[in-house]
Amino acid sequence: MRKSSIRRACAALAAVTSIALAVTACGGTTKNDVKDSGGSGAAAGAKADPNAATKKGLTVGFLPKAVNNPYFTSADKGGEKALTELGSKYKEVGTNSATDTSGQVSYVNTLTQQQVDAIAVSAQDPGALCTALKQAMTNKIKVVTYDSDTKTDCRNAFVSQASAEDLGRTEVQLLAEQIGYKGEIAILSAAQTATNQNTWIDYMKDELKDPKYKDVKLVKVAFGNDEAQQSFQQTQGLLQEHPDLKGIISPTTVGIKAAAQYLSGSKYKGKVKLTGLGTPNDMRKYVKNGTVEAFELWDPAKLGELAARTAVALSSGQITGKEGETFKAGDMGSFTIGKDGVISLGKPTVFDAKNIDQFDF
Numbered sequence: 001m002r003k004s005s006i007r008r009a010c011a012a013l014a015a016v017t018s019i020a021l022a023v024t025a026c027g028g029t030t031k032n033d034v035k036d037s038g039g040s041g042a043a044a045g046a047k048a049d050p051n052a053a054t055k056k057g058l059t060v061g062f063l064p065k066a067v068n069n070p071y072f073t074s075a076d077k078g079g080e081k082a083l084t085e086l087g088s089k090y091k092e093v094g095t096n097s098a099t100d101t102s103g104q105v106s107y108v109n110t111l112t113q114q115q116v117d118a119i120a121v122s123a124q125d126p127g128a129l130c131t132a133l134k135q136a137m138t139n140k141i142k143v144v145t146y147d148s149d150t151k152t153d154c155r156n157a158f159v160s161q162a163s164a165e166d167l168g169r170t171e172v173q174l175l176a177e178q179i180g181y182k183g184e185i186a187i188l189s190a191a192q193t194a195t196n197q198n199t200w201i202d203y204m205k206d207e208l209k210d211p212k213y214k215d216v217k218l219v220k221v222a223f224g225n226d227e228a229q230q231s232f233q234q235t236q237g238l239l240q241e242h243p244d245l246k247g248i249i250s251p252t253t254v255g256i257k258a259a260a261q262y263l264s265g266s267k268y269k270g271k272v273k274l275t276g277l278g279t280p281n282d283m284r285k286y287v288k289n290g291t292v293e294a295f296e297l298w299d300p301a302k303l304g305e306l307a308a309r310t311a312v313a314l315s316s317g318q319i320t321g322k323e324g325e326t327f328k329a330g331d332m333g334s335f336t337i338g339k340d341g342v343i344s345l346g347k348p349t350v351f352d353a354k355n356i357d358q359f360d361f
């Protein structure tokens with residue numbers, strides 16, 4: 001049987017049996033397969049050919065944290081646009097909740113069974129997807145995380161929105177300035193297991209150790225799970241529990257929007273400061289009505305585009321995910337892979353009353 005027919009037969013077998021059985025039966029775990037299955041962890045042995053032709057006709061499956069989050073709608077649309085331009089196919093699958101980790105694992109398995117060429121996934125949890133993603137890589141599927149990473153050996157590359165350290169530290173700096181470096185603050189995050197938010201929060205806590213924040217006290221980290229209603233209620237709860245609260249950082253587009261909505265209809269409007277990560281279109285009215293002074297974000301569509309272009313570069317053999325490799329990402333220019341297989345989109349933008357009308361996403 002030719003390799004492609006073996007793949008098809010195995011995909012069919014996987015579709016009707018458990019994937020683990022199919023992977024074993026199809027011999028997907030032989031030494032060589034593991035060796036060149038790619039991965040910043042798994043890439044050992046594979047060699048990049050920067051001059052290799054860009055493959056067409058690939059299928060890249062996007063698996064966001066949640067399909068009903070508008071942030072991911074924008075990101076994945078960026079991915080779709082890039083794939084169409086490159087002559088490849090886009091598909092999106094995913095759960096309706098950013099806390100449905102087992103659902104996300106099932107979708108990885110489904111994409112593996114379908115033998116897509118690459119998966120772009122925003123991980124709801126750093127470890128939970130590992131076994132499934134490693135199986136995908138063993139089946140020669142390239143795995144790119146975007147927005148929220150898994151462990152380094154469970155994917156080929158991570159497309160990061162910006163430096164996690166910069167994001168964490170600048171959010172504290174923005175809020176501290178707004179509250180005059182004094183008072184109680186809280187964080188309204190997304191899911192408790194989210195890799196991206198947890199990394200940013202660690203940097204926020206580290207930033208707060210600087211003596212210039214000696215009068216700023218972080219009193220609580222709350223979780224709104226990227227659900228509008230839960231985030232709204234958590235904001236209300238924070239204010240009830242901590243009546244002296246001076247500010248909130250919400251490093252999630254769903255959280256900051258819900259918190260702004262709550263504050264803007266309450267007696268705290270303009271008094272309790274709010275910053276974090278939001279889209280200009282969501283936040284415009286809260287900046288204009290004085291609820292929010294400044295917040296930040298990157299362009300989600302660009303993040304999705306870079307994830308798609310990275311997936312195609314990996315599938316084409318132009319990169320393997322190793323530090324120092326360089327590839328061209330269309331109009332976005334050239335990118336070099338950094339430590340641990342991280343590719344960084346660039347610097348985020350800080351939005352305020354002066355510039356917000358220049359942005360439409």
Ligand code: RAM
Pocket residue numbers: 065069071072122147148190194196226251252253254277278
């Ligand atoms: C939410 C999600 C996403 C995060 C943005 C800022 O949409 O949690 O993972 O990157 O906010």
